[in-house]
Amino acid sequence: MLNVSHISxxxxxxxxxxxxxxxxxxxxxxxxxxxxxxxxxxxxxSTLLNSIAGAYLPDxxxxxxxxxxVTKMSEYKRAKxxxxxxxxxxxxxxxxxxxxxxxxLASRRxxxxxxxxxxxxxxxxxxxxxxxxxxxxxxxxxxTRIGLLSGGQRQALTLLMATIKRPEVLLLDxxxxxxxxxxxxxxxxxxxxxxxxxxxxxxxITHNMKDALKYGNRxxxxxxxxxxxxxxxxxxxxLTIDDLLKKFEETADAVSDxxxxx
Ligand SMILES: Nc1ncnc2c1ncn2[C@@H]1O[C@H](COP(=O)(O)OP(=O)(O)OP(=O)(O)O)[C@@H](O)[C@H]1O
Numbered sequence: 001m002l003n004v005s006h007i008s009x010x011x012x013x014x015x016x017x018x019x020x021x022x023x024x025x026x027x028x029x030x031x032x033x034x035x036x037x038x039x040x041x042x043x044x045x046s047t048l049l050n051s052i053a054g055a056y057l058p059d060x061x062x063x064x065x066x067x068x069x070v071t072k073m074s075e076y077k078r079a080k081x082x083x084x085x086x087x088x089x090x091x092x093x094x095x096x097x098x099x100x101x102x103x104x105l106a107s108r109r110x111x112x113x114x115x116x117x118x119x120x121x122x123x124x125x126x127x128x129x130x131x132x133x134x135x136x137x138x139x140x141x142x143x144t145r146i147g148l149l150s151g152g153q154r155q156a157l158t159l160l161m162a163t164i165k166r167p168e169v170l171l172l173d174x175x176x177x178x179x180x181x182x183x184x185x186x187x188x189x190x191x192x193x194x195x196x197x198x199x200x201x202x203x204x205i206t207h208n209m210k211d212a213l214k215y216g217n218r219x220x221x222x223x224x225x226x227x228x229x230x231x232x233x234x235x236x237x238x239l240t241i242d243d244l245l246k247k248f249e250e251t252a253d254a255v256s257d258x259x260x261x262x
Pocket of ligand 1 (some may be wrong): 011012019021039040041042043044046047048155231
């Protein structure tokens with residue numbers, strides 16, 4: 001369970017550039033909840049994910065994961081039980097290392113450095129089966145350096161790495177924004193399968209409202225550092241893009257171009 005309670009975060013406090021990115025925001029996700037997050041540019045979506053991941057320390061409020069208060073825990077320590085996929089396919093994988101070395105490192109997350117590098121019998125076949133499931137032609141490229149792969153292949157691998165050791169929370173920050181539509185659809189489908197198989201508590205930011213409606217069992221809309229709408233699984237089933245636009249126009253200060261792309 002993820003419990004975000006009354007968190008606020010202001011950047012450049014006391015200066016002319018002061019920006020309240022999160023404003024007394026609270027959110028509770030139950031185990032296995034897959035929550036999509038939408039909102040205009042600057043709404044605070046990434047700041048929320050970054051605060052959960054430990055990249056930013058909130059000015060106030062608390063964050064608990066499965067009963068542990070992680071508010072002040074370092075990003076490095078949290079990375080042992082939080083999986084992340086970023087918008088940028090270059091993040092999340094080590095470019096100079098081979099596909100299977102990246103998978104090995106991810107599967108040994110949190111273990112001693114010495115042990116992390118040792119392949120075990122069966123690893124090769126296991127990794128081959130994992131990547132062949134992606135259907136992106138990676139099954140014969142386990143020894144290829146990640147830097148030589150396409151953005152879609154890299155992003156799909158980042159997803160495998162983020163979930164190879166079951167994370168307590170999975171954070172997806174526009175994971176398919178940089179991909180072509182066909183590859184994006186493939187990566188989202190696999191994401192959805194993995195989230196269900198592993199019953200992962202997941203937050204996914206997207207600017208694509210179709211995807212926000214199609215995936216997950218919960219949807220939140222943000223504006224000005226707050227959650228302005230929170231739809232349960234049942235409410236989400238009957239929701240349309242028009243409903244979301246209407247809600248956004250009613251509540252938000254301005255309609256962003258990017259939110260209407262879906
Ligand atoms: N590291 C930072 N330093 C200063 N200001 C920041 C920082 N990160 C975010 N902000 C500001 O906080 C506000 C919220 O930004 P955030 O990136 O969380 O929004 P977002 O909803 O993810 O937007 P987008 O859809 O454009 O990615 C914005 O005004 C942004 O400029």
